[in-house]
Amino acid sequence: MADHSYDLLVIGSGPSGESAAIAAAKIGKRVAVIENRAVVGGSCAHKGTIPSKSLRHVVKQIIQFKANSLFREIGDSRRLTFPRVLASAARVIPKQVELHTNFYVRNRVNVHIGQASFIDKNTISLAMLDGGRETINASKIVIATGSRPYRPDDVNFAHPRIYDSDTILGMEHTPRHIIIYGAGVIGCEYASIFSGLGMRVDLINNRERLLSFLDDEISDALSYHLRDSGVTVRHNEEYESIEANASSVSLNLKSGKRLKADAILWCNGRTGNTDSLNLAAIGLEADHRGNLKVDNNYCTSVDNIYAVGDVIGWPSLASASYGQGRAVTAGIFGDECRLVTDVPTGIYTLPEISSIGKTETELTRARVPYEVGRALFKNTARGQISGEDVGMLKLLFHVETLEILGVHCFGAEAAEIVHIGQAIMNQESEGNSIEYFLHTTFNYPTMAEAYRIAALDGINRINRR
Structure with a gap:
């Protein structure tokens, strides 16, 4: 049994774990990371952000191809199956693994592969993939184990027609009709992906509107475009039970509705990956969704144990995890x-939102x-040239100070465009103005020109008063 001692030990090699480890290595600390997969990257690289956004990109290319009459004349008319599309999207994963592996090598961060569990607050037992076991000691420990899809006990995820957002990336058939239960971010993203591939989609939402945390106008636009692409959105519905056989799956709703399809994707929440850590050994307890509570220093109730990333809950975004x-x-x-x-x-729906x-x-x-100042993409030259004419940029600003209060974007490259407004909002009070x-x-x-158009629209509204 080998022994290792570190200044900082990070459990998990996703975005939050990687950034924590490398930041410590940069200041000369002895650092190690534990990863329970055979390769680094966490769920972000293997099951979540990277593969799903790569899949979305491939589907977006297919949609553009089908919409362009020039390519239709010479194009491949064979039906694209989901496994073929998925194989194309998955090519990015080995590149991500190589990239992130090199980060650890260059910064001399040791990577231990295996399942971590606490012995005490400074000691970890590592069950390695080959059956061996190591003991690792550290002064400080960061839990960055991420999350996984929530699976209720009464749903049989072992059935080949019932999927969650992890297992859907291994689906080996192409459903003609799929039900998505849960209309959060992941559910909406997959609804647009599957409809883009020509599948019939039923999207089940247990709330009154889609993504209610968004600006109402943006939420309404998403709802419209999902329906326009063939998605049937059903609001205020809750599941009663799921039945599946060799040829189909049925979703029974509490409203009495019974929906039948070729497959179902369960997208109703996530659970923190803490159940294998033996938290009881250090007197730490996760909540009912496996998440850990932390203070403003990301410290848990144990003074040398910290937690970051999806395992602490909101906002559960790779972007936030790096920070x-x-x-x-x-x-x-x-x-x-x-x-x-x-x-x-x-x-990252189609079109995307930010x-x-x-x-x-x-x-x-x-x-x-x-x-409010708006710029419709269909009125921009770049949007007309590229055919990305769906969507808009919306600026909310204070009538008296002209301070930008909110930036909302729906359409092509929205997640890129929003950062221009973010940069101005983060300036000192004198610098945050729509007049910029x-x-x-x-x-x-350019698409960025939409800021000038939206600003002019907003200022004209004030001047007309």
Whole structure:
């Protein structure tokens, strides 16, 4: 039984774990990472962000191909199966593994492969994949084990027609009709992907509207475009039971409806990966969804045990996890631990959505005097050239100070476009003004030019009063 001792031990090699480990290595600390897969990258690289967004990209290319009459004349008319599309999307994963492996090698971070469990607050037992066992000691430990899809006990996920957001990436057939239960971010993303492949999709939402945390206008636009692409959206529904046989799957809803399809994708929540860590050995307890509670330094109730990433719950985004990893390391080794806040929303539906700041509902509720500036992509030269003419950029700004209060974007490259507004919002009070976009020259034609158009629209609304 080998022994290892470190200044910092990170459990999990996803975005938060990687950034925490490398930040510590950069300041000369002895650091190691534990990963329970044979390769690094965590669920982000293997089951979540990277493969699903790569799949989305391939589907978007297929949609563009089918919509272009020039390519239809010479194109491949064979039916694209889901496994073929998935194989094309999966090519990015080995590249991601190589990239992130090199990060650890270059920074001299040791990577231990196996399942970690606590012996005490400074000691980890590592069950290796070959059956061996090691003991690892560390002064500080960061839990960055991520999350997995929530699986209720009464749903048989072993059945070949019942999937969650992890197992769907291994689906070996091409359903003509699929039910998606859960209309959160993941459910909406997969609804647009599958409809883009020509499948019939039933999207079951247990709330009154899609993604209610979004600005109402953006939520309405998403609902419209999903329906326009053939998705049947059913609101205020809850499941009663799921029945499956060799040829189909049926979803029974509490409303009495019974939906039948070729497959079902369960997308109703996630669970923190803490059940295998033997948290009881250190007096730590996760909540009912496996998440850990932390303070403003990302420290748990055990003074040398920290947690970051999806395992602490909201916002459960790779983008936020990278920042949390750096922040926790800074706090552990004596610098300021800056909480990751004001995280932009990035939703990779077709078309995509991104936003930051306040919504109209929030501003109205707070009685903040605001105005709206809009730029429709169909009115931009770049949108017309590229055929990306669906969507808009929406700016919310204070009527008196002209301070930008919210940026909401729906359409092509929304997740890129939003960062321009984010940068201006983060300036000092004098620098955060919609007038920036009036006095700045944008390349033409670009999608970024939408900021100038939206700013002019907003200012004109004020001047007409």
